[in-house]
Every structure is written in C-alpha cells, then in structure tokens.
Amino acid sequence: MKVGVVVFPGSNCDRDMYHVLTDVFNFDAQYCWHEKALPKNIDAVILPGGFSYGDRLRAGVIAAHSPIIKDVKKMAKKGIPILGVCNGFQILVESGLLPGILLKNESLNFMCEWTNLIVENNKTPFTNQFKLHEKIPIPIANGEGRYYVDDDTLKQLKKKNQIVFRYSQVINGSSHRIAGVCNQEGNVVGMMPHPERAVESEINPMDNKPSSLIFESLLAKIGVGN
Amino acid sequence: MSLESQELAELKSKIGRDPTFTELQIVAAEWSEHCSYKSSKKHLKMLPMKGPLVIHETGYDSGVLDVGDGYVVTAHIESHNHPSAVEPYGGAATGVGGVIRDILSTGTRPIAIFNGLRFGDIEKDQQARWLFKNAVTGIADYGNCLGIPTIGGEVEFDECYQNYALVDVAAIGFGKKENLIKNHAKKDDLVILLGGSTGRDGIGGSQFASDSLESEDRSAVQIPDPFIEKLIIEAILEARNEKLIHAMKDLGGGGLSCAISETADALEIGIEMDVEKVHTRESDMRPDEIMVSESQERMLIITSKAKLKKLQEICKKFRIACSVIGHVTSDNQMHVKKGKKTFANLPTNVVANATLLDLPSKKPLYLETIEEEKKFKAISNYSKTMMKLLASPNIASKIWVYRQYDHEVGIRTVIKPGGDASVLRLDNGKFLSAKIDGNPKQCYINPREGAIGCFEEACRNVVCTGAKPIGMLDHLQFGNPKDPEIFWTFLESLKGLTDFVKYFNIPCVGGKVSLYNETPAGSIKPTPVIGVLGLIDKNPLIPQKITDGDCLVIIGNTKNEMGGSEYFEYINKFIGGKCPSVNFTESKKNMKTVLEIIKNQFLKSAHDCSKGGLAVAVSELCMTNQIGCKISLEKVPGEKLDVDRILFSESHSRYLLVLEKKNLKKLEDMLKKSKVSFKLIGQFRGDKIQFNKGTKSIVDLRVDKAQKTWLNSLKDLILHG
Amino acid sequence: MATFNVHVTIENKPGISDPEGETILNDLVLKGTHKTVSKIKTAKMLKFTIKEKDKKTVQSKVQEICDELRIYNPMVSKVTIDVFDS
Amino acid sequence: MATFNVHVTIENKPGISDPEGETILNDLVLKGTHKTVSKIKTAKMLKFTIKEKDKKTVQSKVQEICDELRIYNPMVSKVTIDVFDS
C-alpha cells in the first residue's frame, strides 16, 4: 500500500517521516515533489513538517498554492486518508481542507518541547487504534502553532466531532487547547505535534507506544504490502 | 578596504607592477586577518591535527572523522562576532548559515548545530539583553528553518563583553565516506556560482571582522535567508549523489575573492572569470564590489562541461540561481574580467598566501598579582547564597534558549539539551556526543590553565554520556593581536591546548581564530571555546530518573581553586584567585574510569562538576529529577577546605555518579581498582537539597523552590528586565 | 500604463488578540518612561509596485490578488489597500 | 491632551535585501495570473494609540520610544512615523 510524502521547497521533516513509514512500519512510502501530480494509485498522503517557502507571509500559505494541492484535494474528496503534521497541518488549513488557522504562539517564540495529547476522536484513519481520551506523550516544535477558530466554528467542530487531539494543558493559547482537527468526513487530519519524532523508543524519553498507534491506525485502515 | 603600506609594497614586488584598483580590493579582502590568519597561522601549526580517525582532503574547511562502517562525521566552528554586535539577529543567523556551508562543502549533510553565546551583564545592561534575545532568535529562525537541530551550546555573561557579542556556532555533518567531495579540477572545467544573488550587503565584512568595532560599518550587515540555504543544501546533496561536483567551496568572508583564490591555490589551477556572469541583486555593481561582496548563501562549484546541464536542472528544481562565471585554466592565475576587459590578473598563490607575521608577545602585567585573594565577608546563610547562584544568569537553566531551537528535527537526538553533552544516533548504530565549552573568567586569570580547563570540561561533558573523545575543535577569540600582552595570552592558550591534545591524543580537527575582539572599554577576556566530539560504540548513558535511596558518588579531588568561579565573581564580585588547573594524569585516569564504568551499564546517570562547583552540580541533579538529597561535605575528597570552598570550588576532573544502592559495592570495587580518588558523599531522598558538615546543616533548600528559580530566572530577566 | 505603489496592510480583525502588540506595550513601552501610550497593535505591510492603467484598476487588481492568493486570512485578519502614484 | 493614532512602519533600508518580499512575489504572486506586479517589499507596522498635547510632541515621543527601546535596528531598518488625529 502506497503512502505519499509530499515535499515542498523547505519541507524538512520529510525524511524523518519517510524513515518512520518505511523502516519502522514497513509502509511502501514515496516522496512526492510538490510540482508533480500525485501518483494515481496512492492509498494515503502525508504532508510533513518543515518551513515550506521559509514560512513567508504565513506558515503554509504559499505551499497551499502548489500544483500538488489540487491532487490532494481530489484525494481528500475520494476519502483517502490524508495527514498533515506541523507545517503540513498549516498547509491543509491554508488550502481550505481543514478549518481554522494557526497563529503565532502566545509566547511569541518557537517552542520545542514534550507535551501530552488527549485523543478526542478515535474514528479517523489515524486514530482508530486509540481508546477515547488516551494520552499521547509527544513533542511539539513550532512557532506558529496556536490553533484558532471563532466560537461558531468551534461549536461546529464539537458537534461534528472534528476535534481529534487536545493538549492536556494550556501550552500555546490554542482555542479550546486544540492540537489537531479533521474534516467533517474524518479522512483529512491535521496535527501540530510530531508523531514521527515519538515512535522510536531510542529518541522518546517517555513512552513511544501511544504515538505508534497513529501509524498503526493507518495500517489498520489501509493494510500493508500488496 | 585597504592594505597597509608594507603590504602594498610587498604585493607590488611580488607581481612586479602596480596593482589595479580591483586587484587591491581582492588582495585586501584575502589578506585580512579573518581570511589569511596572518597573525596566528605560524603558531597554529603547533596543534596536532592528525589521528587514526582523521581524514585529510584538499581544500576542506571542516574536519573529517572516520566513524566506521563507511561513514564519516564532519565538524567545524565559526564565529560571527562583529556582525552580531551590531545586528544580533542577522549576525547570529548568518553565522549559522556560514558554518553549515562549510559542512556542506565536504559533501556531507549537516545534522547538528551548536551555539556559544557571550554578552555583557544582562542584569544591568539593557543593550546586552537586547543583543542576547535577538541573537537567540536569529539562531532559532535560521536553524529551525533549515531543519537542522540545534542540540547544544552554552551561554555566558561577563562585563568584558559590554556592548559586544561573541556568537560562536559549530556544526556537525554526517555522510558516507564514498560521498566525500574529493576536490579536483582540470583545464576547461566550469566554475559555477550557485545560490543567492550577489549584492552590496556585506561588502567589507572580513575587513570589518578584522577591525575593532569603532567604525560601525553599515555595509557589513547581512540579511539571512535560511530558505534559500535550505534549498542549496538539498540541491547540492542531490548534485553530490549524481556525482556532478568536482570541487566545491562555500563563500564566506572575503566573498568571491577568497573562494576563487583559495580554491585555485589549493587545486593548483588558474581560474578565469567574468563578473558580468555573476547574478547580482543590484545592476550597477563594480567588479571589485562583486569580488568582495559577502552576500550570504552562495556556493562555488567546479564541474565539467558535460555535467552542466544536469546541475542546472537540479538548481531549477530547487528554484535557485546558478551561473557559470568562469572556467579553469592551467596558468595558476586568478583572472577577473568584465566582458572582454581585464580587471585583475594575479598569481593565485600570491593572493591566497599573505605574508605571515610573527608578532611580539609579552606576559601581561596584571597576571603578576591576579592570584592574590581578598578577604571576603563570611556567608551567614548558605541556602540564600545557593538561591542567588541558581538564579544567576550564568548558572540558571538555559531552557529559555534551547526551547526555541528545534533540537529534535532529523530524529537523531537521543540525549537532548539540558544535561551535559547531547547525543545523536548515527546510521551505523553508533552514537555521537558533542559539547562546546568556554570559560573566559578562568582564561583571564590564567590563559593557559583556563584553556586547558575548557578542553577538559568539554571532554567531561562528553564522557558523562559514555563517549570517548575523538576530536576537538578550537575557536580562539582574543583582542587586538598587535598588543603584545594580548598576543601572549593567545599563545599561552594555544600552548595549553596543544599540550592537552598531545597528552590525550585527541586531535584538533578544525578551528577558527577571531582577533580584534575589542569593545569600547577595551579588549575582551581571552575566550577560547572548545568543542569536543565523542563516539559511543553501543550504549549511551541516557540519564534515568533518580529515585529514593539512590547513591551519589564523586570522583576527583576538590581543591582550593576559586579563581574565576561564580562564587568569587558573582557572589563576591571579585576577579582573581587561583585558576583551577588540570592534572593530566589524574584527568586521564578519571576519564578512563568513568567510561569503563558507564560501559558496565549500572549507572543511573553521570554529571560533571563545573560552573558553581559541587553545590550547583548536585542541585542540578536534584532539580531535574525533582528529588532531594543529603550530602556530607566532610566526605568530599581533596584538600581540607572551608565549606564555601568545598561547595563552590570549580576544580576540574570531577564527576558525579548516581546509582542504585545495590550497585554500590560493584562501583567501589571498580573505582578502587583503578585507583581514582572517590567517595560516597550522599543519598537522594525527600524534597530538600541538604549539605551538611558533620552534624551541622550548611544548606537546606526545598527542591521545588530551587527548581522554579533556576528554570525561570533567565526568562524572567529577558522578558521583564 | 503607469506605475503605482500600493500599501497592503494586514491586521487583526477587531476581537482577535494581538499578543505581540501587547508584549511590546507592557514589557517594553510601559516599563520605560513613556506612559502616555495606551495601545499598540501590530500589522504587516506589503508594498507592491504594479503597472496598470489607473488607480481604480490597481485597487481592484490588488484586492483580487489578496483574496485569491490569501495574502490575508479572512478568519482573523482584514486588509487595507492604499494606492499611491509612483 | 488629545489622543492620536500613530503608524510606525519599519522596513529594510534601501539596498538591503528583503527575502520575504521576494518569495511572496516570485513564488506566490507571479505564479498566479497577475503579472503586472514588479516588486513586493515587506514592512512591519505598529499602530500606537497615544495621548499627548500635539502632533509634534507625538512625533518626537514615538521616535524616542522606537530608538530607546530598539523597536527597530537602525543598522538594517528605517522607520517612518505617521501621526493621525484619532
């Protein structure tokens, strides 16, 4: 089963994501350059973190106009699982695939630290192996990671079960402590924290099992191999 | 820019005619201290640079170490002091960019950044605070955008840096040995400039770095563009994989002048180039301006005609400009034209090799009396003194800094910043540990012992993770070398480092000299900064949580060496006293022993004693583990000393080992066998940091209170003044 | 065709917090000696140089660019476009 | 005393590059359908609300604040201060 890792100019977690997909979870992963079309037979798409276009103007906004986004939108419509991590989340939001916006952290600084997520929706292709409200130790690393939605949209998100992850405590001023959301259909998920940095015990100072479930959920959804 | 009169005379006699204006500018850039090392080069030769793991290649700016299984690690250190002192954000950021390109030019992928930051007294001085804050943001914005983790460093404040800044940046690269660029070129190969456009920014930068900071030269301000640097990295690594690069050099100080002349000289070729082919930012630039511009984010590549098209395609993919600016000739001349007209035509060996100086040196007068101590007021409440130290900017946790740096991108960071050295995993299953350290307070009191101390401290930090030191980087930062007293301190430091390198067989794999670091109030203190790389074959010592009943053992002797200590300088406001000195035999024995013990995998953690002495080192263990401890000061091995000295002496070669009680016997047996000086000095339990002497309580501090102060004081100082 | 300078100012919509402005006000300005400042808001400006036949065209073109390319995010920001003769 | 609005515009000095503006121009605007834009420069704006006796005092006070508190670095940026009645 093929997973596409989209690479924009300035993506910098693409190689990390690729390593985790292939070496840790045995997916058949493939880099997809932003100017090319997505392969037709792709089973899932991941937009990794980084600084596409140097985060200029606003994180994610320039990449959201990349040619490949048209294909990503088509795939989204078809119900194919799509995950945006960090800058990938910012791009999904700026391209209108997910609601809300990511603003500068309240501290005004880049924040690289470990935190805990709480799973709020375990029905998505990336969370189906979690128990509801399960805790995930995971690192964040972002400067524009404060998720914002207005009150009406927040109500909608709650109603439609679109909040996927929340921080266990206030860290950057996000609306409702939101760390990740999905579209109404649930197949497009965006999250600020970096699961690819947390699945290997060697570099995870807490517990790598919960983060692994994000990838195992995808495995459960699309299967491995041919 | 200009040459001194005897240099001009020399140039004339070497080329047998008057130089043109453009030639003068080219030579002035290349013969600047920054590019030519004219004051230091003669002496730098004393530092041994060979070793079983060191790989030497023509034309490299970085050191290369063989880490086995076909892999290499590259490393380099640089500073960007002058630019950072006037524009801390851009100066620090472009400093990162520069050292990264040094790593890249060997053909390895940069995998880690270190930064050493020094400013004036941020408690009093708003300017210092501004410099510090913006330098940190500059490094963060640049490194984070590149996706190269900044995994460690150090921060220090001292009045000698008032209105000034030392921003040191080191970088590490990793790659396959077979992918190293073997610099070579032959006649008619193409010379290509790749990356950002050439502009007027940064004109005169290297000269600027070689002058004292009076003439705030505006043109030396450089605007960082990490995005283009990131694209350059990816493009170059792709070109490397396709074997499209015959020779490569990054553009740094001195711009094209240096890159062209040094490359040609190293490869024993000539280069003919046309400034009209250089992609410029402004349309009306003169040939000399193009030649000496220090615009950032540019690389020089030599390749064959046949490979050009492929290289251009890669550049196009990554949307970076790539201009063929000239070609290789066989006449060993650097020939600069504009269209058909010649503006400079010089022998490359003349340009690239300034006449080296042999500057006079003389022991500074102040050193005669510096070791004399003053009588201090007795401390009535040590707990209070401890709190004050934990809050002091030099000792307080640097989490406010390293939290702003993405230190995990690349998913190699096994031990993250916050402890001693940081550790990266490598693709061959081994681990690389690294740390940089400096100590100008000690180097001021004794430039030789001080420099050795920095070296040993960096080794200790690396050893605490279980790594054997395999290479060092030195960065020698001093004031005006023409002052014989300053030059003497430079030589002393260098000699000290050389001794250490020889005794410990840790080769110097790279370095940098930065002179003319002068503030309006005079020269900075001698500030060598030493980086040490260590290799771990199997298991790094990842600190485990300390729990109730765990034992604390100290290795090494505590001596009456208080000179340059935070206790003297911060608490007692006194500069002087005896500088801690490293006993080489003891140091080697302790290092070896600690490494052996770590291999046996029963330690919970190891931590070195440095700034703030035993008291601070123990507190750090308590605070990061949120557990109390009870220490008996009378058990601490070493000279018989007053309690303040036992607590705060910064003697070297000391390690704190934490282990479960059940392993104590095993440890003691090993330590006895290796004949190191050691003692069980206490146990962890409860929620207080307690130092006792006999039955008398000396320090009694709540861990949570101490931790809060230690973690937050730097941030509070920056944010709220 | 004439050349025009356009200032595009992007700022938060009312009601959206501006931590940066607040920080500059509270941690810098009010800590100093200048107590007469009561508010600071940050904004981002893009200065365009554009060739079009007249001001009106410029205004509508630039508005189009801002909307289409999401130069500002309408959820939190608003944009003001001022056109000047060059 | 009256209340004034002040726009403080901070931008890179002429001749100093502006990578952000270039990226917005080349990778966003010119990739779209709008080819008449020839340049984009970014700037930062701070909008002050301040109470002083007259425009002139406002002008000099705000200049003082910007210099003293290093709101901008004169090495790289220049600052323009426009005062408006509130």
Ligand SMILES: Nc1ncnc2c1ncn2[C@@H]1O[C@H](COP(=O)(O)OP(=O)(O)O)[C@@H](O)[C@H]1O
């Ligand atoms: N400027 C910095 N950038 C990144 N990490 C830093 C910086 N300063 C300090 N650190 C980290 O904080 C920890 C403590 O630093 P330091 O006090 O210099 O350690 P030591 O005393 O062991 O040399 C180390 O892990 C170090 O890498």
Ligand SMILES: [Mg+2]
């Ligand atoms: Mg240490």
